[in-house]
Amino acid sequence: MRSPSKTKSSTAPAANKIATRQTPCLKCPLRALKTFREFQPAELEFVEWFKTGEFASDEGATILMEGHSSPHLYTILSGWAFRHKTLPDGRRQILNFALPGDFLGLQTSMFNEMQHSVETLTKTVLCVFPRDKIWSLYEKFPGLAYDLTWIAARSERLLDEQLLSVGRRSAQEKMAFVLLHLFYRAQAVGLATGNKVVFPFTQQHLADSLGLSLVHTNKTLKALLARKWCRWKDGTFELVDEAALRELACYEGDLASLRPLI
Amino acid sequence: MRSPSKTKSSTAPAANKIATRQTPCLKCPLRALKTFREFQPAELEFVEWFKTGEFASDEGATILMEGHSSPHLYTILSGWAFRHKTLPDGRRQILNFALPGDFLGLQTSMFNEMQHSVETLTKTVLCVFPRDKIWSLYEKFPGLAYDLTWIAARSERLLDEQLLSVGRRSAQEKMAFVLLHLFYRAQAVGLATGNKVVFPFTQQHLADSLGLSLVHTNKTLKALLARKWCRWKDGTFELVDEAALRELACYEGDLASLRPLI
DNA sequence: CGGGATATTGAGTTAGTTCAACACAGGTGG
DNA sequence: CCACCTGTGTTGAACTAACTCAATATCCCG
Known part of the structure; x- marks a missing residue:
């Protein structure tokens, strides 16, 4: 059997957090990129409402933890993170890396409990969304609902690869x-x-x-x-x-x- | 480098197909299982409309092919299948197995082109849905839209594992x-x-x-x-x-x- | 009966592992 | 300012899990 990879997560659970609202979605620097599709004004307005704040985290911080649930969903505004799972004896598998624009915690909103952890690699700023508002997204903005499925399907694709x-x-x-x-x-x-x-x-x-x-x-x-x-x-x-x-x-x-x- | 696993798919692309409508969703034997959530009558009616037919396939048949697109989405009514990808030299990775109740081809509706293939392990009956109707699902039935995201998130979870x-x-x-x-x-x-x-x-x-x-x-x-x-x-x-x-x-x-x- | 797919087994090889030592950088406390 | 510590990267040596090759046994099917 392989020995566990003894990685010490340098920092203990997330340090320095700031929950102030800073970047209006309208001026989100990521939207300017040609990678992302354009939103309707109404969609943008909704997302603006959906977003409840920002969260600034140190590097090496654990954002979401395996076996726990979270009231929030996140989008990475800046910084790198990664999703991972570990076996009881400590062997760790990194599932994928997450970059700006990536969505984190969809599992939280669908199943309550995460089955993987998310940890940052750099100082990271996350947009925070409350999971209990997600249903209104499905009710009022089918386009965004479609996007969420799209996002989930994309992760699946990355995982396949x-x-x-x-x-x-x-x-x-x-x-x-x-x-x-x-x-x-x-x-x-x-x-x-x-x-x-x-x-x-x-x-x-x-x-x-x-x-x-x-x-x-x-x-x-x-x-x-x-x-x-x-x-x-x-x-x-x-x-x-x-x-x-x-x-x-x-x-x-x-x-x-x-x-x-x- | 590992040598390719020389697996010959016994049967050439799908044999014996029957596209007759047989099982009304209302009487779908899978719905009786306690594994699945109950549907509202309106939802059931919609799914009934969404489903355009059934597809009976032999074992060893390729239902969806890497690099191609398909006008259909499928749900397995009975039988086993599996999703897989192959490298140019033939090495193959099975991504996961699909059982009755599992959804196939979500990637088709989101990206146009499949990046994996799906092959049956047994004689299989699939419920067929046209991908061009999927948008109306998002528009009219947020509950079902949510389910689709749920399904995608579940596959992601299985893949993580x-x-x-x-x-x-x-x-x-x-x-x-x-x-x-x-x-x-x-x-x-x-x-x-x-x-x-x-x-x-x-x-x-x-x-x-x-x-x-x-x-x-x-x-x-x-x-x-x-x-x-x-x-x-x-x-x-x-x-x-x-x-x-x-x-x-x-x-x-x-x-x-x-x-x-x- | 012959051919193809599957399962089984032995023998030799190799890709990847474990262990252990050392180098280097940055950060901290005395 | 230095001594020390911890995280990271490097390297050699010995070991082993997993691989390849090859032969054989079944079984099913036409």
């Missing part, structure tokens, strides 16, 4: 795949500068995401970087030979279609 | 987990007789689901069966020591909550 990766790709392929995938996603929300993106996660996070041990993740990463198709130094990832990486990763879809932002 | 399994459980744990999981799901839709269920899949399917090779799957299964906590002979699975299996599998949730049936 991740599952294929963890189950059937070799370590090197997995590595190439995840780096490329995260690069594309970051790029889609405007986090890329040319072919560079700041990656806020550690090798331990990659290991837990890919289902590999830390040591082997390190060796695999080294081997991949030695190919010179990408660089990763001082927290910054740089894509050099996209085609070569895609080939290695068996990367097919682009997953970067137009999406809603609730 | 599956991902944890493939990424972090040992072969033996994976095996125990998947058998237990499928037993529970089959039981929930009335396919169990006492502690026995007919499992229609082969070891190759298990291998592709767990991310293991066929040979190792066989050896792992043998070793598990040698523990006498369950039996599997002539296609019938029998649960003997549930507690022991759960312990081995690190099985936690039950995933068998009340659900909608569209």
